[in-house]
Every structure is written in structure tokens, then in C-alpha cells.
Amino acid sequence: MILHTVKTSPFQTLAIVDCLALMAEQDTLLLIEDAVIAAQAKHASSEQLALLSEQGRLMVLDADLLARGIQNNIGKVCSYTDFVKLVVQHKSQIAW
Template sequence: MLHIVNKSPYMKSSLESCIRVAQKNDPILLIEDAVLGAAAGGGVESLVQGALKNHPVYALGADISARGLSSLTPGVKVIDYADFVDLVEQHKPMTWL
């Protein structure tokens, strides 16, 4: 299953709930405000690093660029909309709104 998160982990617990429930190796995709959680050196970096131990973590490049994030937590893979489509093709999606 593909877990899509769109909320900033600084504001909402969606990413935490997602990580708690997601099965091992399920991919997690950060879109919209959730990409703020992928910025290196932030207060939620340990949460993302924890997720990376059990899951591939992706972040949508358009949202990262739009927010001017230049340095991301190592291990987070930046993808485009076409890659997003591929992830949906490979996994049934669940959006953590």
C-alpha cells in the first residue's frame, strides 16, 4: 500500500499515524505541506529518519521547489508527478488527509 501524506508534521499528526499503521516496506509519499517534514535539520527529522528504517520515503519535487527547500533529510527520494503515478500503479493508495 502507498501512504500519501499531505499535512505538515509540525501541525498535524497524520505522518505519525501513518508511520504507526503502515506495514513494513510500504512506501510513504509526502505531498503538499507534508514535504516540510523532509527538510534537513528540522525538529521532525528523527520522525522521518525513523520512517526511513522501515519504508521508502518519497517527496514530490514540485512541492519541494515551491517551498524553496534545498536540503532534505538523506534517504528521502524526490519524485515527479509521473513517478507518483507509477507508485499508484504499483500500490493501492491511502491518503492520510
């Protein structure tokens, strides 16, 4: 069980695409920094992120949403405390 954290916008890099390609069924994706843009804007991976959201495996960091003035449309909004809990719950982490 891996926690994947993506920090770049889907319009800047292919990090989200690459991450989604390698995620296993029990993994979780946390969008941080500029990657939170993916929670609102339409992009190539929107459908895959929506599926992860339906499965309860997509998280979006609230502080980064707030810092960018973005409303979350998919995934579960989480705090820094929730972020720490996710790190503890997962066996390892991969930062993209």
C-alpha cells in the first residue's frame, strides 16, 4: 500500500499520468501544491481521477486549495494532520 503524492499541475508535467499508470488497487493519491489544480480543471487524467475519487483513494490538500483559491470538485479534502495520518497508514510513499 503506497501513498503517491503529486505536486505539479497536469498542465506542466506528466507526473499525474505517470503516477496513475503505476498505481496499484490499494494505493492512494494525494494532490499537493500545484497538483490541486487537477481537482478542478478538465485535463487528460480527469476521468481516472474521478474513478479514484469514487473509490475513496483520491485526497486533495486543503491548504494548497486555499492558497490557490481553488474549489475542490473531486476527491476528499484533507488537512496536514490527515496527510500525516495517510503517511502512517501506508507502507511507503512516492513523491512525483
